[in-house]
């Protein structure tokens with residue numbers, strides 16, 4: 225009887241352990257015991273315990289993280305002490321709080337660091353071997369702690385440690401497009417994790433886990449609310465709720481920001497106008513900001529979408545974007561707050577190529593923004609497409625700090641059912657050369673402030689986080705949240721390195737697993753491009769929900785909301801002519817950058833139809849005609865999804881069954897969606913090319929009419 229009870233308890237515990245650890249909730253912070261016997265022994269020989277002097281909530285978090293992680297990873301009970309009484313202690317803290325660190329001779333290195341960078345080194349202090357994790361502030365120590373744990377989770381050596389690491393950009397932020405009613409615009413992972421109704425009284429433990437996950441990858445800011453903003457968030461009751469979240473995030477080094485609805489003075493302030501030059505409006509914002517800082521003394525600032533897609537803004541009063549941004553900037557400056565103004569603007573009254581509109585509106589304003597304003601620019605000029613050339617604003621506004629806006633949520637990349645590892649996309653943009661100050665003026669250098677000497681700089685991304693147990697819906701999409709944080713910290717990291725780190729921590733460090741999965745992850749976004757938007761095609765997704773293909777849509781009131789606006793297929797060919805014979809959007813790039821794109825024969829084929837309207841019979845480098853190349857891409861892309869699926873099946877021995885099965889099923893969904901994209905697009909474009917799908921390919925099994933008839937009124941994220 226007792227034995228049975230024991231066995232049952234054991235089974236129950238292990239079940240609990242497996243479920244809890246393997247539903248994906250733990251993200252990359254699973255800290256499962258290291259399996260490799262030699263490795264674990266090596267680590268045990270090098271680590272005996274943790275010496276941390278408690279001085280703040282942040283330092284306590286570092287201490288807890290180190291001990292729980294090491295106890296589990298090394299299957300050993302770590303000593304915690306405040307005395308250097310043995311060898312192989314991890315000594316973590318700032319020099320000001322810990323005299324051992326102060327006297328360890330690290331000053332020259334510390335002086336080179338900002339207040340977030342950290343150092344991890346081996347030292348002998350008072351004849352005792354130890355590992356020091358330090359930085360100039362508590363949060364730097366926390367970042368160092370997470371880095372140190374990442375080294376152990378990824379099997380790195382701890383002898384001769386010489387890690388000195390500082391973030392490449394100051395603001396590393398998530399933008400949540402979360403609404404009051406907990407819907408998430410373009411969210412595919414359930415509802416918003418912010419439960420506004422039960423805040424501020426109830427602090428969901430998930431808020432803490434959110435902060436911890438972000439701190440582990442260096443994210444230091446979060447915009448809690450949708451850029452399509454609601455003024456209610458600025459009312460006293462909601463500010464209290466925001467304040468409760470800020471209290472949770474503060475020890476993790478994360479500041480909160482809100483989106484400011486430009487018409488708030490009218491909607492909640494009872495004023496007649498929101499004109500930024502009106503003294504009453506200015507006073508209203510001053511009072512509001514004072515109220516915010518009373519609640520949240522370290523409030524980060526505002527993110528503003530103005531005069532874009534129907535949002536109110538200064539142009540409603542014939543004022544400029546600078547009038548609007550500077551009014552808020554002046555009001556928030558006394559508190560060291562900032563204003564992040566978005567450059568995502570285009571207007572249906574404007575017949576000019578949408579690609580050109582933001583540049584046209586903002587370049588003349590360069591140099592006119594207050595010093596606490598950043599302009600947040602999407603990576604490309606259209607809208608988070610699977611592939612976009614870099615936005616021509618990068619490099620074109622040297623006097624204004626431009627902040628990068630990426631999209632981690634996969635609005636246009638298959639949403640919640642598709643694997644598209646986005647590090648290669650982020651890197652492709654960051655490594656693009658704007659030539660604004662000659663060769664080597666990369667987007668990365670514009671963004672990190674090094675090109676034009678901006679102290680204020682940052683990278684933001686639209687979050688993919690929701691209430692799903694695994695946070696991101698698709699388990700493999702966690703990697704995109706991770707990649708964003710890691711690249712914002714250090715944009716020189718390679719996609720392979722990021723994929724490897726994430727896979728080791730989130731799944732398995734087995735060679736057989738990594739050998740397949742690193743390339744699979746790194747090629748996944750290119751595969752999506754290939755079966756959705758090959759050769760520079762763009763924005764041919766289903767209108768409004770952006771789920772699946774609908775290149776035929778031409779009935780919406782705003783021209784640039786119709787896919788036909790973007791592909792311009794006709795009997796002569798396909799593609800958007802953005803050269804001098806067309807919209808001439810290319811003229812917005814620096815000559816060296818645009819040179820290769822201008823000529824159809826030198827333009828990289830991956831961007832061909834982005835910049836050119838090309839005849840169906842045009843010969844590409846492969847020797848195939850454009851039509852055949854299009855077929856080749858759609859068919860190859862879809863078959864690559866099949867290959868991913870087959871490869872994933874072989875990963876079963878290395879992955880827990882829950883996540884294995886979920887991903888396995890999602891690959892099947894993705895495969896069916898890839899076939900849908902392939903068939904629907906080719907059947908539709910064939911009505912213009914009048915050319916056959918090459919005979920080696922299986923024929924689409926459904927008609928174009930069938931694909932056109934599909935409707936998704938309840939697709940998520942709208």
Ligand code: GCW
Pocket residue numbers: 401409410451452529533568607608635
């Ligand atoms: O990508 C588009 C989305 C909108 C979004 C807009 C923006 C928040 O379809 O849902 O609105 O961009 O970035 O403002």
